[in-house]
Amino acid sequence: MRRRALIGCTSVAAALSIALTAAQVPARRAPAAASGEATTAKHFDTLRSDPLRLYAFLHDMPKGGDLHNHLSGAVYAESYLTWAAAEGWCVAVATMTIVADRCDQAAGTPAAAAVLQNLPLFARTVDAMSMRHWDPAQNGHDHFFESFSRFGPASRKTGDMLADVASRAAAEHVSYLELMVTPDGGAAAAIGATIPPSDDFAAWRDRLLAAGLRDKVVPVAKARLDEAEAREKQLLRCGTPHADAGCDVTIRFIGQVARASAPQTVFAQMVGWFELVSVDPRVVSLNLVQPEDDPTAVRDFSLQMAMLDFLHGRYPQVPIALHAGELVNGLVPPPVLRSHIRESIRTGHALRIGHATSVMNEDDPYGLLREMAQRRILVEVTPSSNDQILGVKGLSHPLRLFVQYGVPVAISTDDMGVARSSHTLEFVKAVTEHDLNYVTIKRMVRNSIQYSFADPDTKTRLQSDLERAFVAFERQPRQ
Numbered sequence: 001m002r003r004r005a006l007i008g009c010t011s012v013a014a015a016l017s018i019a020l021t022a023a024q025v026p027a028r029r030a031p032a033a034a035s036g037e038a039t040t041a042k043h044f045d046t047l048r049s050d051p052l053r054l055y056a057f058l059h060d061m062p063k064g065g066d067l068h069n070h071l072s073g074a075v076y077a078e079s080y081l082t083w084a085a086a087e088g089w090c091v092a093v094a095t096m097t098i099v100a101d102r103c104d105q106a107a108g109t110p111a112a113a114a115v116l117q118n119l120p121l122f123a124r125t126v127d128a129m130s131m132r133h134w135d136p137a138q139n140g141h142d143h144f145f146e147s148f149s150r151f152g153p154a155s156r157k158t159g160d161m162l163a164d165v166a167s168r169a170a171a172e173h174v175s176y177l178e179l180m181v182t183p184d185g186g187a188a189a190a191i192g193a194t195i196p197p198s199d200d201f202a203a204w205r206d207r208l209l210a211a212g213l214r215d216k217v218v219p220v221a222k223a224r225l226d227e228a229e230a231r232e233k234q235l236l237r238c239g240t241p242h243a244d245a246g247c248d249v250t251i252r253f254i255g256q257v258a259r260a261s262a263p264q265t266v267f268a269q270m271v272g273w274f275e276l277v278s279v280d281p282r283v284v285s286l287n288l289v290q291p292e293d294d295p296t297a298v299r300d301f302s303l304q305m306a307m308l309d310f311l312h313g314r315y316p317q318v319p320i321a322l323h324a325g326e327l328v329n330g331l332v333p334p335p336v337l338r339s340h341i342r343e344s345i346r347t348g349h350a351l352r353i354g355h356a357t358s359v360m361n362e363d364d365p366y367g368l369l370r371e372m373a374q375r376r377i378l379v380e381v382t383p384s385s386n387d388q389i390l391g392v393k394g395l396s397h398p399l400r401l402f403v404q405y406g407v408p409v410a411i412s413t414d415d416m417g418v419a420r421s422s423h424t425l426e427f428v429k430a431v432t433e434h435d436l437n438y439v440t441i442k443r444m445v446r447n448s449i450q451y452s453f454a455d456p457d458t459k460t461r462l463q464s465d466l467e468r469a470f471v472a473f474e475r476q477p478r479q
Helices: 002-007 012-023 027-045 051-060 077-087 112-117 119-128 140-150 152-156 158-171 187-192 201-210 213-236 263-279 295-299 301-314 334-338 340-346 365-375 383-390 399-404 423-434 438-450 456-475
Strands: 064-070 090-092 097-099 174-181 250-258 283-289 320-324 350-355 378-381 409-411
Touching: 027 438, 027 456, 051 423, 064 378, 064 409, 064 438, 064 456, 077 090, 077 097, 077 112, 077 119, 077 152, 077 158, 090 112, 097 140, 097 152, 112 119, 140 383, 158 174, 158 213, 174 283, 174 438, 174 456, 187 213, 187 263, 201 213, 201 263, 201 301, 213 263, 250 263, 263 283, 263 301, 295 301, 301 320, 301 340, 320 340, 334 340, 340 350, 340 365, 365 399, 378 399, 383 423, 399 409, 399 423, 409 423, 409 438, 423 438, 438 456
Parallel strands: 064 174, 174 250, 250 283, 283 320, 320 350, 350 378, 378 409
Antiparallel strands: 090 097
């Protein structure tokens, strides 16, 4: 009974979502596609008690897009250490951090190349830079977020990072990535620090623009993205007979706003990304990052929503995605759990919500679920990070409620390098913990393109490619 309640799509909104999505497939292909889907769905049902075959099935399944992916957290520690070794950088053993200092083994800063040859030290470093061998009895929240501080200068090799994640995405049949980055290298934050805050957002924005925010941030960000993409294409050998499949993965960027920073930094970054999205089609949105439970982020949450409300009025064409509800009982005082998701949608104008794990702690949670379904607010569900950071998994996770109430969902990876996960493993976790059927996860894959922030032409191409990929996948003989 629970399974039928979860995946039966009894709500009108969910039924309409399925019908609208199915309507995108050309009519002449519908009978064959439906037949292939039905056969594949029956086969999928036989895999529920066979984890190895389930993994193989989900690995080969087209996965569409990954809409919630922090680039620095998507890279595995082994890659960072390899790049550090190539650059002649070191590892500060006291903090397990990659540093660009002069290496001195006796002083506790051995060369990264030496760390790669010292298995015990290598293992300790990888464990410190990720959730590998993490003890669930310890503080997963702090260990997860502290991992990012240990990547050091290796996490600024953006082109190498793009090549790494694109190649891995292609190998797992992911065709589209929206990657969270700080595209200007900190230029907006530096300008923001020179301009005092103001209750008058319009005057504050005008002072930032007068200080050169648009003229400095936009060219710097464009140049950095140009350089990174050129490096990515070089590493993947794009345009050559030996091109990596990652060359075919479409990548767009989301500007990161450091929500735990001072208001001057937050507002300057917001203005910078709204300006950048307006002129560079590669950058499609902005998002607030850093822990939502950080004291500064909690204190300034409503202020930050008010900033977004004002800037949305000035840049209405720029779509917004927000982390919200990445919280759990006990992590913050109860009042903090009551409104972050709703306020992110109503005041922050978010079209997509990342996580939303605390949705049932909101005031009138069922009303909020119905509102999200009616307004088609997509939730970017990230199973592994919700488990590792918050201890939220299985029936404690609201995924089944999103499905029941017709809230659009897409499965995302968040920080697969830190989480030691993959695109496939996120789907495995979602399926096994929530008893999702094939039609449901296929709809989630379609959502990942439908609710992406790609431009219309790119989205149409990606949707067509995805439907062709599903037709081919569903025609494959099953083992």
